[in-house]
Amino acid sequence: MEQEKTLTKIEVRELKKAYIERRTKKRFYSQCGAHEYCPVLDGISFSIPTGCFTCFIGPSGCGKSTMFRIISGFEEPTSGSVLIDGKEVEGPSSRHVCVFQEDGLFPWFTARENIGLGLKDARSPGAQEEIEEYLELVGLSGFGDHYPHELSGGMRRRAEVARALIMNPDILFMDEPFGALDFVTRLQMREEMVNVHQMFDMTILFITHDIDEALQLGDKIIMLTDRPSKVAWDLDLDFPHPRDLSVGPLRELRREIYHRMGLHVAL
């Protein structure tokens, strides 16, 4: 087990991404010319061990989502490479499931149909039973036949997490999944994510703008700089759950993160 933990799951090497923007309105306002070269990622490297819950923090607009799209195979990097299990990423895979920042449930399907989306034969009794299990796991039993617009924001997120988990993915990508939720719901989801990570043996990559969320969830926190972004801090956290952020070393770490982000607030 200990040995497995140290196996590298994801290796990101010197990742660079730049967009070339043409003929947009922007050209009238921007400093650059019509063909604006817009670097987003400027040589990002890190490695993530198998089973690690890694949180990414950084100023908004710094390219976290872009980096995610590259690692999960939706976009190509300008240069650099991403290795998963030692192999170059070639495209999206149902082994690496994403929970996107925006609502990703299909509004034309019920919660049950959404959760069964990735299953081979979702109508079979076996699959239906499995879907029911996952509905229960995320606390949505009884809501299977509801459409997404009939569910609250928190419930929709739960359904989306269930849809990802049922695939039993190797890697779970979550891009600010709880950003749009209210404070209390967010705290609940945070707690449930800890449980999920303990129940399922998967590597989780998690973007958040909430530093406390990162500190409470992460086995590892990777902090990015402003655009064009680099890794500002690669920090391993070895604290048992549940974590109390108001005392001891975690409190100090939080202060340090705030400080490194250029925030000088009293804590």
Add this chain to the structure above:
Amino acid sequence: MKRFKPLLSFLALIVLWQAGVVLLKVPDFMFPRPYAVAQALYEMLVDGQLYKNGVASLFRVTWGFYLALVTAVPLGLFLGRQRSMRDFLNPLIQFLRPISPLAWIPVALMWFGIGDKPAIFLIFLSSFFPLVVFTTSSVLNIRSTYLRVARNFGFEGKELYLKVILPAVLPDIVTAIRITLGTAWLVIVAAEMIAVKSGLGYLIIDARNSLRMDRVVAGMVAIGVIGLVLDYLVRFLERMPSVTWSRRRR
């Protein structure tokens, strides 16, 4: 009370109409009184003219519209997904679209002669281009998140269309059907005034030729009523659960 409001507006129209005709002393050959129109409607209902011509019109609209639907929607779905084909065909579609179907009447007559065919062709034209444009733009407007989810789950080909693209654009297509069917109904009357010897459009032009203004207006009323019914029927489609989500989402 609320249920009768629509009826009330019709009642108001009839009252105003009667008052206008009487007060302005409009002679019957200029514009008939409501009662004369009602009488004409009754006559034509009894002798079967209304039924026969209404059915003839509906027959052409149905054919033309269905032909447009089964060709335009697949083409729109395809164009929405294929950038290169879109760049290639879109200018052509945008060029043909503003040409009124009525301008095609001489062409239609040359190609298809007299009968149902030219009228069906005109209906097809009037519905085809708007449906293609609506469908294409609807596909382009599918949230990128949904398409990413689809890619993430490895949906391709048939599965991609059946689980994501088609359900995503269905509400827009139903709206497009509602609008386009209205246009088709608009065009059929004009087409029938020229190309054929049946249909409500023909009924109107025939009544005009015999100076029966009461029958002209009765024909107009019949067109309006059928248009209303068609719209009402399409609204049933809008109430399907696979369509309502788009209006109830947030």
